Amino acid sequence: MFGSFLLMLSYLSGRADAYSEYFLQTCHSSKLDLSDMVYVESYYFNRIKYLVFNSTYGKFVGYTEVGERLAEAYNSNEAFLTDEQNVVNRYCNPAVRLYKTYGIRFISEPRVKLSLGKPFSDNHPGMLVCSAYDFYPKMIHMSWYRNGQKVTSDVLATEELADGDWFYQSHSHLEFTPKTGEKITCVVEHISFNKSREFVWDSSMLESERNKVAIGAAGLVLGLVVCTAGLLYYRKKSQGWIMVPPAFEFITH
Incomplete structure (x- = not known):
């Protein structure tokens, strides 16, 4: 993905020592022109997700028994579904454009x-x-x-x-x-x-890389041939040499 422009709005109810319920509204987009903007509304009870609306599918989906009953009721209300679907243009797109205009003050090109x-x-x-x-x-x-x-x-x-x-x-x-x-x-x-x-x-x-490898291999083989020939020549010449001990000259005054 291009990465998500993610905007969230949350609501929380309940007490710390009792049950809690909250929902999240998020907007996601992976394109610069925002043409694939998706609105997701998620409901949780005691950290368990039980109901989600996704604008891509245009309906609610339940994840628990209670969530399934609520999804069935909400999905039967066409006016309510249309209003949920319109959140993309009513809230998501304007909010992201505002963020792109004023929220990003520093940009570095990759x-x-x-x-x-x-x-x-x-x-x-x-x-x-x-x-x-x-x-x-x-x-x-x-x-x-x-x-x-x-x-x-x-x-x-x-x-x-x-x-x-x-x-x-x-x-x-x-x-x-x-x-x-x-x-x-x-x-x-x-x-x-x-x-x-x-x-x-x-x-x-790729062809250039293969040529470099071929040239390198040919150079290595040529080097080995020259080295071997030089070694053989040296050994052949050294067999005819006689090692003479060094002469010392003593000078007295």
Whole structure:
């Protein structure tokens, strides 16, 4: 995910030595344009969740016997469901836009790098790593595309990691089988970008790496041949030498 814009409103009733009930209203979005905004309303009794409304499904779901009865009653009221659904536009979207405008006073653009890594499994011989460094705020979304098609398998992403200096880093891994001419792209979304940015892996880099390995191996073999020839030449020449003890000259005054 791009990370969630999360806004919460809670209500609590009850006493510390008795039963307690509360509910949470949360707004989640993973896109810069807020087109996937989701409103979730969750009800708890003594820390047990018993009823949830999710705007994605447009209905209540019960998690206990009491919750199921309440969900059935609420879902039969079309006007009430419509009002709950409208919270997305009435509350969530305006609140998040306000936060984006005034709540984020410091923004740092991620520095993105593509590199080769060691595969985590034996399913594929290669692995690409898309790394984002020194970004703020924390929310970021990284996805992979192969020849224009989004990749959903063989992808492993890490959580955003704090650098300890207000900045974050994140890494996404794609295991793959190298193919000549293949275009692999890492798409990065961050609030510091006006739109998502694409970082393309050049498949010719793989050929370059193979050439470097081949050249290195050939150089090593040539070095061994030259070294062996030199050693044989030295041994052959040394067999005809006679070691003469050094002469000492005594000078007297």
